[in-house]
Amino acid sequence: MRHLIDILDLSTEEIDELVSTASDIIANPKKYSEKCHGKKLATLFFEPSTRTRLSFEAAMLELGGNVLGFSEASSSSASKGESVSDTTRVVGCYADIIAMRHPKEGAPMVASLKSSVPIINAGDGGHNHPTQTLTDLLTIHREKGRFHDLTIGLCGDLKFGRTVHSLILALSRYQNIRFVLISPDELKLPDYLIQDTLVKNNISFVETTDLQEYLPELDILYMTRVQQERFFNEADYIRLKDSYVLTREKLADAKEDLSILHPLPRVNEISVDVDDDPRACYFKQAANGKYIRMALIMKLLEVE
Amino acid sequence: MKIDAITDGIVIDHIKAGHSMELYYDLGLDTLDCSVAIIKNVPSSKMGKKDIIKVNAALDIDLHILGYLDPDITVNIIRGGERVEKFHPELPEEIVNVIHCKNPRCITSVEPGIQHIFKLTDREKRIYRCAYCESKAKSKDR
Numbered sequence: 001m002r003h004l005i006d007i008l009d010l011s012t013e014e015i016d017e018l019v020s021t022a023s024d025i026i027a028n029p030k031k032y033s034e035k036c037h038g039k040k041l042a043t044l045f046f047e048p049s050t051r052t053r054l055s056f057e058a059a060m061l062e063l064g065g066n067v068l069g070f071s072e073a074s075s076s077s078a079s080k081g082e083s084v085s086d087t088t089r090v091v092g093c094y095a096d097i098i099a100m101r102h103p104k105e106g107a108p109m110v111a112s113l114k115s116s117v118p119i120i121n122a123g124d125g126g127h128n129h130p131t132q133t134l135t136d137l138l139t140i141h142r143e144k145g146r147f148h149d150l151t152i153g154l155c156g157d158l159k160f161g162r163t164v165h166s167l168i169l170a171l172s173r174y175q176n177i178r179f180v181l182i183s184p185d186e187l188k189l190p191d192y193l194i195q196d197t198l199v200k201n202n203i204s205f206v207e208t209t210d211l212q213e214y215l216p217e218l219d220i221l222y223m224t225r226v227q228q229e230r231f232f233n234e235a236d237y238i239r240l241k242d243s244y245v246l247t248r249e250k251l252a253d254a255k256e257d258l259s260i261l262h263p264l265p266r267v268n269e270i271s272v273d274v275d276d277d278p279r280a281c282y283f284k285q286a287a288n289g290k291y292i293r294m295a296l297i298m299k300l301l302e303v304e
Numbered sequence: 305m306k307i308d309a310i311t312d313g314i315v316i317d318h319i320k321a322g323h324s325m326e327l328y329y330d331l332g333l334d335t336l337d338c339s340v341a342i343i344k345n346v347p348s349s350k351m352g353k354k355d356i357i358k359v360n361a362a363l364d365i366d367l368h369i370l371g372y373l374d375p376d377i378t379v380n381i382i383r384g385g386e387r388v389e390k391f392h393p394e395l396p397e398e399i400v401n402v403i404h405c406k407n408p409r410c411i412t413s414v415e416p417g418i419q420h421i422f423k424l425t426d427r428e429k430r431i432y433r434c435a436y437c438e439s440k441a442k443s444k445d446r
Binding site: 083084085102103104105107109110121124125126127191192195196200 | 351407409410413415426433434435437438439
């Protein structure tokens with residue numbers, strides 16, 4: 001039985017296979033409409049989410065399966081003090097696969113230690129978010145046709161932005177990748193990712209506070225939201241939330257084939273006037289999230 | 305001060321002065337029935353002052369944790385009154401229930417009955433990270 005807790009649980013070959021399956025689902029959706037008939041996905045969301053939960057549920061429904069679960073901790077036994085381990089063991093009696101989001105880092109890993117069914121990490125605090133990374137990778141592959149020879153700008157909250165952490169881990173395994181890490185000083189990438197991933201693997205990167213300076217070099221610009229829920233101090237959030245706002249005007253110096261990604265939801269960091277720019281890929285990216293999750297569910301359930 | 309030589313057991317030498325009590329508890333020596341001597345502030349030509357622990361019983365305890373707790377330690381295994389083995393413990397790949405994660409966002413801060421696992425991620429720099437949230441262990445995280 002396989003779980004997906006960290007994007008590095010998947011080899012690059014397995015990622016290629018998932019991207020290939022997802023692309024086939026996009027091209028031939030009917031072929032997959034009954035693949036998970038009779039199977040149930042439990043979505044255990046201890047923290048609010050719209051697109052991740054709905055895309056998981058839509059993915060399972062489009063595979064012909066069923067869904068059950070909860071969308072906030074207050075409507076689960078966690079509000080009565082039940083442990084993650086116990087909740088997982090109980091839900092494993094009712095479902096064939098579990099997608100879990102939890103505000104505590106490492107919660108899905110704890111779940112996987114006791115679970116009788118596959119666990120998918122649907123986001124654990126500011127730590128990892130591997131299915132968003134699969135979504136990002138599918139989008140990058142569909143836009144660029146490759147995972148190598150890319151300069152990727154990551155902009156915004158790089159400290160608590162779990163999608164950024166997982167994406168860096170995933171892309172660091174490919175050749176000739178360069179990262180431009182754009183953030184306020186207070187929201188820089190954590191030291192463990194700098195040291196253990198970038199420095200250790202000799203990956204080219206630069207840390208900067210200036211988006212405009214590096215924008216012309218980028219093949220991909222990955223914007224992120226400054227997440228209010230990650231701050232203990234409201235004043236810090238207010239001071240940092242509008243650090244970067246991408247507008248159509250600012251894109252004047254960018255490459256014509258730049259791909260702008262964002263895990264969504266956005267607040268102010270991408271102006272709506274960018275939405276009609278052909279370089280804006282974030283709504284396509286949201287659609288891709290369903291297809292890659294369909295491929296992942298099939299893989300973990302070992303559905304042919 | 306006279307401490308008798310031991311016949312069968314372990315002598316943990318070259319402990320940083322003043323740290324022997326921490327090791328005593330970290331190794332679970334407080335739970336033993338046998339004689340345990342903690343000798344503090346022993347004059348040392350190499351260290352100036354050092355602590356020594358002598359355990360007068362052939363025990364099966366995980367001494368590798370010592371490699372994490374104090375890299376300068378020497379372990380001597382005594383059998384029949386003779387030293388049969390002497391070594392410096394290496395850094396263990398994994399440490400269980402010795403360090404506790406201090407990240408308030410880590411699941412270990414709320415999940416009952418969970419093992420506190422830290423993994424060695426950089427041997428050269430002696431860096432351990434929480435297996436759940438990847439936070440770096442600090443030397444005082446015990």
